[in-house]
Amino acid sequence: MFFRNHRQAPHLSLVFAILAAAIAISSCGQNQPVGVAAGAKLTAGSTKADEQICTLKDGEAKTFKGHNLPTTPTNYRISRDSVGSRIQYHLLLNFKFVDRRSSPDANINASMKARARACIAVAEPFLTGPNDERLLIRLTDGPSEAAELPETEISIVEGQPRDSSAIWRADIECPLMIHEIFHHLGLVDEYAELSATQTTAVDLGESDSAKVATLYDCRSTGPSDSLMAFQSVAFLSVSENNQQIECVCPKLAECSEALSKLKGDPGECPIGSKSKVIYSVSRYETDFSGVQSTVQRGTVDADAEKYRLGKLLEEKTIYRFSRTIAPARTSLLLPAQFRSVIHPGCQPLNELYHKCAANAYRTSVEHGGEGCIKDTPSQCNDQSTDWLR
Ligand SMILES: [Zn+2]
Numbered sequence: 001m002f003f004r005n006h007r008q009a010p011h012l013s014l015v016f017a018i019l020a021a022a023i024a025i026s027s028c029g030q031n032q033p034v035g036v037a038a039g040a041k042l043t044a045g046s047t048k049a050d051e052q053i054c055t056l057k058d059g060e061a062k063t064f065k066g067h068n069l070p071t072t073p074t075n076y077r078i079s080r081d082s083v084g085s086r087i088q089y090h091l092l093l094n095f096k097f098v099d100r101r102s103s104p105d106a107n108i109n110a111s112m113k114a115r116a117r118a119c120i121a122v123a124e125p126f127l128t129g130p131n132d133e134r135l136l137i138r139l140t141d142g143p144s145e146a147a148e149l150p151e152t153e154i155s156i157v158e159g160q161p162r163d164s165s166a167i168w169r170a171d172i173e174c175p176l177m178i179h180e181i182f183h184h185l186g187l188v189d190e191y192a193e194l195s196a197t198q199t200t201a202v203d204l205g206e207s208d209s210a211k212v213a214t215l216y217d218c219r220s221t222g223p224s225d226s227l228m229a230f231q232s233v234a235f236l237s238v239s240e241n242n243q244q245i246e247c248v249c250p251k252l253a254e255c256s257e258a259l260s261k262l263k264g265d266p267g268e269c270p271i272g273s274k275s276k277v278i279y280s281v282s283r284y285e286t287d288f289s290g291v292q293s294t295v296q297r298g299t300v301d302a303d304a305e306k307y308r309l310g311k312l313l314e315e316k317t318i319y320r321f322s323r324t325i326a327p328a329r330t331s332l333l334l335p336a337q338f339r340s341v342i343h344p345g346c347q348p349l350n351e352l353y354h355k356c357a358a359n360a361y362r363t364s365v366e367h368g369g370e371g372c373i374k375d376t377p378s379q380c381n382d383q384s385t386d387w388l389r
Helices: 048-054 108-126 174-183 198-203 209-213 231-237 252-261 302-314 335-342 348-357
Strands: 061-067 073-083 086-093 095-099 134-139 152-157 167-169 241-249 274-282 316-325
Touching (some): 048 348, 086 335, 095 108, 108 152, 335 348
Parallel strands (some): 086 134, 095 152, 152 167
Antiparallel strands (some): 061 073, 073 086
């Protein structure tokens, strides 16, 4: 039985804004983490002893074998070392790609592994913990290494299915692939299933679209820039943004003095002028799209361009410059997600995350489901991101 989750990845407007609307492509898989744990700091209810038991030391490794989802095994090997004072966690996954398309590609396992490695390399600088720990994800290479771990089979299918952790399209874009990989590392979805579509209904064998739209309504949601909510927004949040700015004087007299003092390239608009972002492109769109991101490089919107040109006739553009906006975040992972991945099987240190995550694939009784788990901590339900801290 496959559940196909569906979600929307955002897409960028390049005019006057870094991030505009969301649309997009589906994704998802499901995962309910069983165990997992710990991190840089103790969570409520945990003890120092829990931390000591749960935390790997340099040179240690363990293999976590769980089955947290209806269809998704969470099997990986984790080991720890350090470079200088920086802790590194190495995560090994044993994926096997199987081509289920009508004309199977005999080389699919190798080619999808190559794509996955390329996407992982793009994400790697942004897979860090609260104390700048690194997560280094690797796929098994060769039979002896693969023999250490149960195989995780991922089907490659054609058409436009809703991707899940176990079903990918061959051209799955990197942000979505990274989202799905983290399902295999035990993380759950955090977006509201309100965007369920008829396709999803068909996948689920459910013809009642109202019922589909309330699917998994017990789920605790995360912020839109979470990798497990909207992966493209998450990638945007770690991307620097290159902008071109125009400085406009509504009346030339109002900034003529500043203009007369404008020398060199000050990198800001002179006093009296207004700044307008006329072009904004994220590193996400340029660098990351090289390995097929969801976002297409855009052009300036036609109407916006006309507006801009019209304004140029009335107002005076006195100066143009480029600037780079620093990313909003440094990591794709929120602290609780990171702890969950680095401490598999350790309940005490991930108690809150697990309690909230336990409702991720449940539907309320009033909407035809088996009902939500009651008495979850208030942090799961208050629309905040507390459960992910
Ligand atoms: Zn998902």
